[in-house]
Amino acid sequence: MIITQEMTVRDTVLQYPAASDVFKRLKIDFCCGGNRPIQEAAEARGLDAAAVVQQLNEMKQSAPNLGIGMDWQYMSSQALIEYIVKKHHQFLRDQLPQIAANVERVYHVHGGDQPHLVQMAELFRQLRKVLETHIDKEEEISFPIIIRAEEETDVVSHEDVRAVITELEAEHDGAGELLKQLRAVTNDFTPPEQACTTYRITYARLEELEGMTFEHVHLENNVLFPRFGL
Known part of the structure; x- marks a missing residue:
C-alpha cells in the first residue's frame, strides 16, 4: 500500500496503525476528524501535505509491520x-x-x-x-x-x-x-x-x-x- 494525500486519515491508520504516532505528533485528529483526506487535514494544521505523506511512506517502507500487533x-x-x-x-x-x-x-x-x-x-x-x-x-x-x-x-x-x-x-x-x-x-x-x-x-x-x-x-x-x- 502506498499512502497518498487523497487517502483519509482514518483509512491510513486502519491499514497502517503506526501512522497514528505520526498523526499524534503532528496534532492531526485521526479519530473524530479522521474522515478527511490527509491533504485537507494537513493543510488545516498549516502543514505541507506532501511532506506528511512522504514521512508516512518512508516510515512504512523502513518498518512495514510497525504497529501491527492486533488485527x-x-x-x-x-x-x-x-x-x-x-x-x-x-x-x-x-x-x-x-x-x-x-x-x-x-x-x-x-x-x-x-x-x-x-x-x-x-x-x-x-x-x-x-x-x-x-x-x-x-x-x-x-x-x-x-x-x-x-x-x-x-x-x-x-x-x-x-x-x-x-x-x-x-x-x-x-x-x-x-x-x-x-x-x-x-x-x-x-x-x-x-x-x-x-x-x-x-x-x-x-x-x-x-x-x-x-x-x-x-x-x-x-x-x-x-x-x-x-
Whole structure:
C-alpha cells in the first residue's frame, strides 16, 4: 500500500496503525476528524501535505509491520470491546483522579497570576465528568446492546443500534472538543520555561490523556461502529 494525500486519515491508520504516532505528533485528529483526506487535514494544521505523506511512506517502507500487533479489523466485536474496556476504560479510571490532583494543585498554586490555568482546570473538570459518565454508560448499557445486535440479530433492531452509536459518537465529539480547547489553552501542552516539576508533569499527563483518548475513540468510531453500517 502506498499512502497518498487523497487517502483519509482514518483509512491510513486502519491499514497502517503506526501512522497514528505520526498523526499524534503532528496534532492531526485521526479519530473524530479522521474522515478527511490527509491533504485537507494537513493543510488545516498549516502543514505541507506532501511532506506528511512522504514521512508516512518512508516510515512504512523502513518498518512495514510497525504497529501491527492486533488485527482490529478481524477481531470479533466482543473481543474488541473487551480490549477497549481493559485498556482504555481502565486507563481512565486509574489516571483521571491522579491527573485531577495535579491539575488542581497547579491551578491553586499558580492560577492567581496565570489566568489560563483557571480555564485549564475548568475544562479538565468538564472532560473528566464527560469521560467517566461515558465509560460507565458504555459498559452498563451501550456495549451490551452492540454485542447483542451482533449475536442476536433478530432481537436488537438496526434502529436501536443506530441510536446507541449516534449517541456515543456525539459524546466522542464533545470530549474531542474539550481536548482541543485544553490544547489551545495550554499552548499545545507547553509549560512556561520557569514551570515547576508538578506543572510540567501535569501538562505531560494531559497530553498523554489526549493521545489515549484518540486511540480509544478511533477503535470505536473507525473500527467497531462501521460494522453496523454506521
